[in-house]
Amino acid sequence: MKAAGPAQERERQRRALRRDLAILAAAAAATVVLLVLYPERRPLAVRTIWDYLAEMLQVLPAIVILMGLFAVWVTRDQVTRHLGHVSGLRGAAVALVLGALPTGPLYVAFPIARGLLDKGASTANVIIFLSAWACLKLPQEIMELRFLGLEFMLLRLGLTAGFVLLMGTLIGAVVRRQEGKPSRTPSMEEN
Amino acid sequence: MSVTVIVINALAVAGLGVSLARDRGKTLAALQVALRSALRLGPIILLVVLLIGLLFAFLPPDRLSALLGERSGVAGVLLAAALGAVLHIPALISFPLAGSLREMGASVTTVAAFITTLTMIGIVTLPVEIRELGRTRALLRNALSLAGALAIAAIMGLIL
Numbered sequence: 093m094k095a096a097g098p099a100q101e102r103e104r105q106r107r108a109l110r111r112d113l114a115i116l117a118a119a120a121a122a123t124v125v126l127l128v129l130y131p132e133r134r135p136l137a138v139r140t141i142w143d144y145l146a147e148m149l150q151v152l153p154a155i156v157i158l159m160g161l162f163a164v165w166v167t168r169d170q171v172t173r174h175l176g177h178v179s180g181l182r183g184a185a186v187a188l189v190l191g192a193l194p195t196g197p198l199y200v201a202f203p204i205a206r207g208l209l210d211k212g213a214s215t216a217n218v219i220i221f222l223s224a225w226a227c228l229k230l231p232q233e234i235m236e237l238r239f240l241g242l243e244f245m246l247l248r249l250g251l252t253a254g255f256v257l258l259m260g261t262l263i264g265a266v267v268r269r270q271e272g273k274p275s276r277t278p279s280m281e282e283n
Numbered sequence: 284m285s286v287t288v289i290v291i292n293a294l295a296v297a298g299l300g301v302s303l304a305r306d307r308g309k310t311l312a313a314l315q316v317a318l319r320s321a322l323r324l325g326p327i328i329l330l331v332v333l334l335i336g337l338l339f340a341f342l343p344p345d346r347l348s349a350l351l352g353e354r355s356g357v358a359g360v361l362l363a364a365a366l367g368a369v370l371h372i373p374a375l376i377s378f379p380l381a382g383s384l385r386e387m388g389a390s391v392t393t394v395a396a397f398i399t400t401l402t403m404i405g406i407v408t409l410p411v412e413i414r415e416l417g418r419t420r421a422l423l424r425n426a427l428s429l430a431g432a433l434a435i436a437a438i439m440g441l442i443l
Contacts, residue, residue: 105323112326116333123333126341133340141336144379148328150288152321154295155375160317161298164309197373199408206415218416219424227402232375234291239382240394247439248395252403255431263423270419 151234158231162194168204175208175221184257187217191224194231201225216264223256324375331376335383348388355393363393364432367400371407374398392440399432 127134171190175183191201205218228249236245302310338347351359372380381394404425405412412421 105319109323109326112330116326116330119330119333123337126337130341137336137340140339140383141332144332144335144383145329148332148379151291152324152328153317154291156317156320156324157295157299157313159320160313160315161302163316164313165302198405199411202408202411202415209416215420219420222416223403223424223428226405227374227399229374232378235375235378236398237287237291239378240385243443244391244395244439247442248398248435251435251438252399252431255435259424259427259431262427263420266423267419 147238148235151238155231155234158234159194162231166193168200172204172207172211175213175217183214183217184220184260187221187260188224188228188253188256191221191226192228192230194229198226214264215267216260218260219263220256220260223259224253227252227256324373327373327376331372331380335380338383339387342387344388347384351384351389351393353390355390359390359393360396360433360436363389363397364400364429364436367397367402367432368404368429369406370401371405372401374402377401390440391443392436395439396432396436399435400429403428403432 123137127137171193174186175190201222205222208218208221209215233245233249236248299310299313302313349355351363355362367377377398381389381398384397385391385394406425409421409425412424415421416424
């Protein structure tokens with residue numbers, strides 16, 4: 093698997109942080125200018141910013157702590173090992189659950205997905221895993237629960253999970269027909 | 284403080300407690316990851332909060348609901364879906380943003396379409412996805428996700 097080295101990853105994160113800080117500074121300057129130019133909008137803007145900030149700070153520490161705990165106790169190796177050799181309905185369920193565990197951003201998931209395909213995991217399961225990774229992240233759901241409500245969250249998660257399973261199966265069938273094989277050509281790579 | 288907030292924080296504290304009881308070193312490592320995540324997310328969160336404040340203060344509610352509300356119809360849903368597909372912001376941040384849009388008059392359907400395309404479709408990451416998974420899988424996954432997102436949004440609009 094072609095995961096980036098830790099030093100490279102740290103450098104990438106540092107660059108991303110610098111970029112985010114620059115954008116934030118520009119946005120803060122723009123906000124100040126706008127609120128100076130339009131004083132009558134100030135109370136509503138300030139109150140809204142304050143309210144949303146307070147709401148986020150009430151759940152953010154818990155979210156990052158849960159992310160940290162998951163990152164340490166459920167490693168990527170464990171995830172790949174589980175997905176490599178299960179198939180059928182059970183495999184699909186495992187792919188869905190493992191994808192939903194918070195183990196990093198989507199761009200990390202692509203090389204993992206590639207590795208899974210190389211090891212012979214089915215296209216269907218890899219697509220399910222990837223899609224679940226993209227849109228069913230457990231700690232993030234705290235934010236959805238907080239800002240959009242339980243009904244919205246449960247309905248969206250249920251529909252999305254159902255759709256992801258369906259889509260995985262469909263793409264698996266298309267790829268199988270195209271290649272005449274259950275998965276992409278497995279590489280010689282061991283383990 | 285709401286029940287949700289209490290439950291969530293209790294969950295995090297309980298998790299930390301169990302982790303600490305089982306392995307001190309791992310727990311410290313987890314806290315380090317947590318701190319790094321917080322630093323990484325901090326600027327983006329502040330950015331979105333500013334954006335929400337400006338939206339509330341400067342965008343007239345009737346303008347927003349004309350764009351993304353019940354009256355906006357299919358055009359509003361397609362607009363939200365397109366925005367979600369193109370934008371590359373963390374899902375974590377999309378929920379407060381979506382919540383604020385909802386509060387300002389966006390409909391359930393448009394908000395659901397936005398969140399679903401945002402998380403499932405990645406135009407920015409598409410080249411990487413094609414390289415790693417092959418053209419068929421990557422293109423099919425993104426195209427079907429768009430169709431799925433619209434279907435999910437429509438169903439949610441009907442139910443909620």
